[in-house]
Amino acid sequence: MIIKAELKDISTIQDLAKRSWEVAYADILKQEQIDYMLDLMYSADAIRIHLENPNFHYYLIKENDEFLGFIGFEFHQELATTKLHRIYFLKEAQGKGLGKKALNFIKEEVKKIGDKRITLAVNKNNQAKSFYESQGFNVYDEGIFDIGNGYVMDDYLMEFVL
Template sequence: MIISKATETNIPVIQDLANKSWNSAYAHILEQKQIDYMLGLMYSESTLKTHFENPNYQYYLINEDEVFLGFIGFEFHNEPDTTKLHRIYFLKEAQGKGLGKKALEFVKSETEKSGDKRLTLTVNKNNNAKRFYESQGFKVYDEAIFDIGNGYVMDDYLMEFIIDK
């Protein structure tokens, strides 16, 4: 597995991976119209360019045998002493290979290097990924419903991992 820093030139790769992974991961949780809306909102070229312009926002691509299998996006200092994991997605065929665990270890390490002491993320209440995050040391610290427009909401658990120094 190779984790490489993404650049603006990788936006089409990120969009393709997001489209494929979201349609696999959320098909049983969300309506297709909501998936399409959220992909358009969160992965438009202008949104991704804004992320790349933010020096605290990091994107990394994950590949194996020169094939892109997933990506991660996180933001240092999203809150005081806190890095937020915004995105971690893998293609369906990449799941079960331990790549998610390795990617999370990478994000934890980068969080520690940044000086942040806490790593947070949100996960849909109906998403089985919650169990995966718990197995990696994350704990639920709150719940929230976020209005994302167009009549849609995200009903999520807020999870955190405390960096031990």
């Protein structure tokens, strides 16, 4: 089940982010960088600002009365482009087809709004890149982004054209 997140769901999003990141990035980033990025990207204020933006949407993924993941995307982030900012699942959600279901949901939402492209950034060492490729995303560029505190994100930039 995919449920639109609201302000009351901020702590759920924070909990899912922390629990999923500790698995997703354990072998990619140092714990200090994970902690820094979680504080930066998932503070209550940061999530509240996103939820108050009419183009930014968070959805919670729930199965059997348990939240297993979340997605966050922003319509019109560039001309005719939706940016997939967040798609994270707990370890126990892997292999259930929920990632594919979530991406298909986003594709349908993007079609409704009229954007023609979905972009995302994935760490160059993240195995999720092959998942995105299996769902029709292609690498169109690379980027190294300074996120402060001496940390950078070294990413592939991927796109799906509708």
